[in-house]
Amino acid sequence: MTDLTAADAVTDAAAYAEAAAFLLGADWLTDSERTVRTVAVRAELRATGSYRHTPEELAHGAKAAWRNHARCVGRLHWKALRVVDRRHVTSAEEVFDACVGHLRAASADGRLQPVITVFPQRAPDGSAIRIWNPQLIRYAGYRDADGSVTGDPLHVELTDMAGSLGWQGRGGRFDVLPLIVQMPGEEPRWFELPSDAVLEVPLAHPEFDWFAELDLRWHAVPAISDMRMEIGGIDYPACPFSGWYVGYEIGARNLADTDRYDLLPLVAAHMAIDTSYDSTLWKDRALVELNRAVLHSFQQAGVHLVDHHTVTRQFVTHEDRERRKGYPVSADKHWIVPPLSASTTPVFHRAYETIEARPNFFRQPAAWR
Structure with missing residues (x-):
């Protein structure tokens, strides 16, 4: 890893450890297949910073x-x-x-x-x-003038965000x-x-x-x-x-x-x-x-x-x-x-x-x- 900084090396090692630990549970692979796959994942991590399952x-x-x-x-x-x-x-x-x-x-x-x-x-x-x-x-939650909510109070903020994007609800309890x-x-x-x-x-x-x-x-x-x-x-x-x-x-x-x-x-x-x-x-x-x-x-x-x-x-x-x-x-x-x-x-x-x-x-x- 001579081309990596010390911080990069730590990150690379941590990512590889996570991947290797997961691949240990790949019970559909033989031991030799798992070794080949682990080597390929490490190479992909080094080349791209990630790998694809x-x-x-x-x-x-x-x-x-x-x-x-x-x-x-x-x-x-x-x-x-x-x-x-x-x-x-x-x-x-x-x-x-x-x-x-x-x-x-x-x-x-x-x-x-x-x-x-x-x-x-x-x-x-x-x-x-x-x-x-x-x-x-x-379900939407609409703020009423008296401070109450029509619909689901949990989603008032999301309802407001949807409204800011142009969505218009009907104002019902289960929209x-x-x-x-x-x-x-x-x-x-x-x-x-x-x-x-x-x-x-x-x-x-x-x-x-x-x-x-x-x-x-x-x-x-x-x-x-x-x-x-x-x-x-x-x-x-x-x-x-x-x-x-x-x-x-x-x-x-x-x-x-x-x-x-x-x-x-x-x-x-x-x-x-x-x-x-x-x-x-x-x-x-x-x-x-x-x-x-x-x-x-x-x-x-x-x-x-x-x-x-x-x-x-x-x-x-x-x-x-x-x-x-x-x-x-x-x-x-x-x-x-x-x-x-x-x-x-x-x-x-x-x-x-x-x-x-x-x-x-x-x-x-x-x-x-």
């Missing part, structure tokens, strides 16, 4: 990233992840088209499939494609935001998602007829689009991935949190529960019925999601399988334990350690910041 490496890495992600309770199904390689795209239109294709494939007429669509990796100069939306499907794509060196552009790519479920209750009159709904596919995936030292800042919802993500968080749709007071009022004292447990009773409505509605619509008791049992199955293989199980208990009936689920009673394993998914700052 083979399709097999990308698929293995994406599945391993899901397997290692400490905040996901649904990792039992990590091997079933469908990896869509879109590393060849060069325009915002192509990114948008691929995202629409992702949503259509993941929806599967309600038989949801785990899918990740991977766009080009971060360039050696740090430039990268970014999808501004935290999920491919999100689907446009997809905002920014290519390296270009201004962001917005694209309206076609209706056939946005599978939504209207919400009703198995016993309360009045619930349907609340005119609530939620989208079926949770497609995370603002995280970066790291595989063998390579960053993929645009890689939307999706599985299916756990019921409480909708019923106990999106629709119930006080800084989101804050529906518990409304549901309690329709149930004629005394809300003047916390000791009436009105929040608990309204929360359970809101979650019953979500589970019932998705089931009636033939759209897959899972309840918190089932998914936590599945996680314990996953955990036990991994431990038998000698594979470390990382879990962030704040995310693994459900916000509903926590102590009735098996994960509440287990201890977990959060390990920052790689490959993995990581948070990144909002693109507009």
Whole structure:
């Protein structure tokens, strides 16, 4: 490495170490093939400052990233992840088209499939494609004159940003935001998602007829689009991935949190529960019925999601399988334990350690910041 400065040598060594550690897990290669591939990766790193994964490496890495992600309770199904390689795209239109294709494939007429669509990796100069939306499907939040919000308060800032780019929403509670794509060196552009790519479920209750009159709904596919995936030292800042919802993500968080749709007071009022004292447990009773409505509605619509008791049992199955293989199980208990009936689920009673394993998914700052 006589042509490198000392700092370059350190960077080269660190990048090579990440790549070599990842390639050790390439169990589809023979020992001799792995040696040849490792030498080729090092040469590519020296020549360009980066290297490109083979399709097999990308698929293995994406599945391993899901397997290692400490905040996901649904990792039992990590091997079933469908990896869509879109590393060849060069325009915002192509990114948008691929995202629409992702949503259509993941929806599967309600038989949801785990899918990740991977766009080009971060360039050696740090430039990268970014999808501004935290999920491919999100609802707008409009600021009202009295300081309240119509729609989802979580996405007021993104709604404002979309408006500054020329998008005009209808002002409703469940307006689907446009997809905002920014290519390296270009201004962001917005694209309206076609209706056939946005599978939504209207919400009703198995016993309360009045619930349907609340005119609530939620989208079926949770497609995370603002995280970066790291595989063998390579960053993929645009890689939307999706599985299916756990019921409480909708019923106990999106629709119930006080800084989101804050529906518990409304549901309690329709149930004629005394809300003047916390000791009436009105929040608990309204929360359970809101979650019953979500589970019932998705089931009636033939759209897959899972309840918190089932998914936590599945996680314990996953955990036990991994431990038998000698594979470390990382879990962030704040995310693994459900916000509903926590102590009735098996994960509440287990201890977990959060390990920052790689490959993995990581948070990144909002693109507009």
